[in-house]
Amino acid sequence: MAEQAARGATGAPGRTEPGTNGGTGVGPAGIDVALEAAPAVPGETASRVGFTAAAVDLVRELWREHGPLMFHQSGGCCDGSAPMCFPAGEFRTGDADVLLGTAHLTTAAGGDLGPVEFWISAEQFEAWRRTRLVIDAVPGRGSGFSLETPTGHRFLTRSELCTVAP
Amino acid sequence: MSVYAQPGKDGSVVSFKPRYEHFIGGAWGPPVKGRYFEDVTPVTGQPFTEVGRGTAEDVEAALDAAWAAAPSWNASTPTQRAIMLNRIADRMEENLELIAVAETWDNGKPVRETLNADIPLAIDHFRYFAGAIRAQEGHLSQLDEDTVAYHFHEPLGVVGQIIPWNFPILMAVWKLAPALAAGNCVVLKPAEQTPASILVLMELIQDLIPDGVVNIVNGFGVECGKPLASNRRIRKIAFTGETTTGRLIMQYASENIIPVTLELGGKSPNIFFEDVARERDGFYDKALEGFAFFALNSGEVCTCPSRALVQESIYDSFLADGIERVKQIKAGNPLDTDTMIGAQASTDQLEKILSYLDIGRKEGAKVLVGGQRAELEGDLSGGYYVQPTVFEGTNDMRIFQEEIFGPVLSVAKFASYEDAIGIANDTLYGLGAGVWSRDGNTAYRAGRAIQSGRVWVNQYHSYPAHSAFGGYKSSGIGRENHLMMLDHYQQTKNMLVSYTETPQGFF
Numbered sequence: 001m002a003e004q005a006a007r008g009a010t011g012a013p014g015r016t017e018p019g020t021n022g023g024t025g026v027g028p029a030g031i032d033v034a035l036e037a038a039p040a041v042p043g044e045t046a047s048r049v050g051f052t053a054a055a056v057d058l059v060r061e062l063w064r065e066h067g068p069l070m071f072h073q074s075g076g077c078c079d080g081s082a083p084m085c086f087p088a089g090e091f092r093t094g095d096a097d098v099l100l101g102t103a104h105l106t107t108a109a110g111g112d113l114g115p116v117e118f119w120i121s122a123e124q125f126e127a128w129r130r131t132r133l134v135i136d137a138v139p140g141r142g143s144g145f146s147l148e149t150p151t152g153h154r155f156l157t158r159s160e161l162c163t164v165a166p
Numbered sequence: 167m168s169v170y171a172q173p174g175k176d177g178s179v180v181s182f183k184p185r186y187e188h189f190i191g192g193a194w195g196p197p198v199k200g201r202y203f204e205d206v207t208p209v210t211g212q213p214f215t216e217v218g219r220g221t222a223e224d225v226e227a228a229l230d231a232a233w234a235a236a237p238s239w240n241a242s243t244p245t246q247r248a249i250m251l252n253r254i255a256d257r258m259e260e261n262l263e264l265i266a267v268a269e270t271w272d273n274g275k276p277v278r279e280t281l282n283a284d285i286p287l288a289i290d291h292f293r294y295f296a297g298a299i300r301a302q303e304g305h306l307s308q309l310d311e312d313t314v315a316y317h318f319h320e321p322l323g324v325v326g327q328i329i330p331w332n333f334p335i336l337m338a339v340w341k342l343a344p345a346l347a348a349g350n351c352v353v354l355k356p357a358e359q360t361p362a363s364i365l366v367l368m369e370l371i372q373d374l375i376p377d378g379v380v381n382i383v384n385g386f387g388v389e390c391g392k393p394l395a396s397n398r399r400i401r402k403i404a405f406t407g408e409t410t411t412g413r414l415i416m417q418y419a420s421e422n423i424i425p426v427t428l429e430l431g432g433k434s435p436n437i438f439f440e441d442v443a444r445e446r447d448g449f450y451d452k453a454l455e456g457f458a459f460f461a462l463n464s465g466e467v468c469t470c471p472s473r474a475l476v477q478e479s480i481y482d483s484f485l486a487d488g489i490e491r492v493k494q495i496k497a498g499n500p501l502d503t504d505t506m507i508g509a510q511a512s513t514d515q516l517e518k519i520l521s522y523l524d525i526g527r528k529e530g531a532k533v534l535v536g537g538q539r540a541e542l543e544g545d546l547s548g549g550y551y552v553q554p555t556v557f558e559g560t561n562d563m564r565i566f567q568e569e570i571f572g573p574v575l576s577v578a579k580f581a582s583y584e585d586a587i588g589i590a591n592d593t594l595y596g597l598g599a600g601v602w603s604r605d606g607n608t609a610y611r612a613g614r615a616i617q618s619g620r621v622w623v624n625q626y627h628s629y630p631a632h633s634a635f636g637g638y639k640s641s642g643i644g645r646e647n648h649l650m651m652l653d654h655y656q657q658t659k660n661m662l663v664s665y666t667e668t669p670q671g672f673f
Contacts (some may be wrong), residue, residue, distance in 0.1 A: 074410035076430025
């Protein structure tokens with residue numbers, strides 16, 4: 001049997017009118033954010049990573065199957081710029097990385113699941129620091145070794161400008 | 167002009183089977199778990215075949231087959247290998263149109279590129295390494311009158327290769343040809359976005375390759391790529407892709423103590439010095455083509471010249487002429503030989519590019535041309551098309567710093583030579599670069615000063631087999647192409663021989 005194809009219409013981002021973002025994001029909030037990561041960059045108090053409702057649903061689905069999770073923001077060619085989702089600890093982070101934020105994941109009913117760390121390489125952080133990231137989920141095939149690939153959906157990094165100079 | 171019929175329709179030069187299995191041990195067989203996934207053509211957005219969804223069990227079966235073939239293939243003579251590679255090249259040449267149309271259908275790139283670049287380059291690559299392995303010699307050193315150090319090239323055994331989707335066949339051949347020439351058996355995993363064209367190629371050439379020497383397992387990265395990359399039974403892993411997966415593959419390789427080669431992309435500067443515009447002649451025309459080269463393969467090239475740096479004194483006029491050239495780019499049906507830009511390879515890619523068009527605007531870059539998804543008509547309306555886009559901005563913007571992998575050019579001006587080199591090198595990556603100048607000294611100095619593995623001077627996007635290709639900085643490790651590539655697929659055996667009957671005298 002063939003798995004569900006990732007095809008046709010591309011997923012529309014959860015756009016709403018500016019200013020309707022109920023999260024704590026520093027951006028101009030052009031995108032609906034359902035979950036904000038707690039800030040983790042030293043000296044910063046605003047969230048640098050948000051997740052749309054679609055992304056949260058997908059993270060929950062993956063958590064049910066794989067247990068605790070982490071993200072690492074990729075760069076470079078092919079599927080570069082994709083946020084890669086791994087079992088927590090699968091990708092070894094170190095001094096060459098920056099923890100952008102930690103989101104606390106709950107079930108749809110509000111039950112506790114656990115923390116999801118979001119990492120980026122330090123050199124890429126320098127190039128990206130004026131923007132905050134909103135992780136969305138759209139129909140697609142995905143790639144790399146990211147866990148969502150077989151689901152027919154994939155995570156997509158959207159970006160907003162930081163309004164407060166980081 | 168001619169338009170190739172879509173695969174599956176009357177008159178097409180290629181027909182895909184409704185389903186493809188794995189190719190292991192010289193035979194086609196189903197995935198152990200019996201699952202398949204659909205392959206979608208980006209030309210129309212519709213699925214056209216399904217492909218085996220491999221898992222660790224399939225990877226193990228492929229490794230069993232590869233190791234079974236290894237004792238014989240590892241010991242094969244350079245002549246045997248060269249004959250095989252040349253036969254593969256001949257077979258491909260005889261079927262150029264079929265392979266080219268298959269590649270276009272799977273990837274979305276214009277057929278004029280697959281007919282004139284991708285597949286001819288792949289053919290030549292096999293021939294190049296057929297010649298290179300015949301000409302390769304080991305070394306010997308006479309250390310003293312009776313002592314000789316011999317250095318033999320030996321194959322690694324069985325290697326793993328993970329192929330990207332931007333040049334599905336050519337990138338596979340870049341890895342396969344040197345690996346096979348060096349005497350290795352291969353387990354290869356194509357990209358899940360473009361798994362089918364290489365299977366069409368494999369069907370064409372399978373009778374030329376001993377069983378188990380080349381094994382192809384398809385599947386998703388996490389289910390199939392990871393079990394290959396982390397496997398204790400490969401002696402080397404080669405990967406082309408992005409940085410996070412590249413690091414993960416290095417991490418797995420460190421656990422198994424095996425070498426890796428990584429090609430992880432770039433953000434290549436294309437520098438136009440003022441003397442380019444001294445005359446409006448053929449050279450100027452060539453430079454404008456160089457400006458427009460960001461649209462080759464819809465921008466899905468690791469060396470896409472995605473940052474054009476133009477000297478201040480010619481900025482306005484050169485940019486105006488460059489934009490005019492970009493406006494001449496003919497978008498349309500990838501199967502039309504007149505089409506210059508086709509589809510992006512996947513919906514993921516389309517989404518990512520659109521997200522960068524969005525952030526480019528948010529950061530204040532000015533759209534000079536394009537800037538949107540391209541809407542095509544008829545059954546192409548479901549495909550993944552983007553207008554060739556030129557942004558004007560500054561090098562600190564995200565669109566100047568991150569590889570978009572689409573037909574998106576970011577343009578900035580520079581004042582002086584030092585300024586140009588400073589901007590060119592202000593990037594995480596160092597894969598490709600272009601330098602355009604009529605002054606040989608300027609071009610030479612700039613070429614040496616730019617921190618990237620490949621600098622094209624007064625040309626761009628040529629990929630001859632006899633030129634080393636690879637990255638500085640975060641663009642990766644190792645090189646592809648050129649006979650030096652054999653080193654990445656061989657290990658050195660030193661045999662240190664004494665020809666004297668006299669004891670050394672220690673004991």
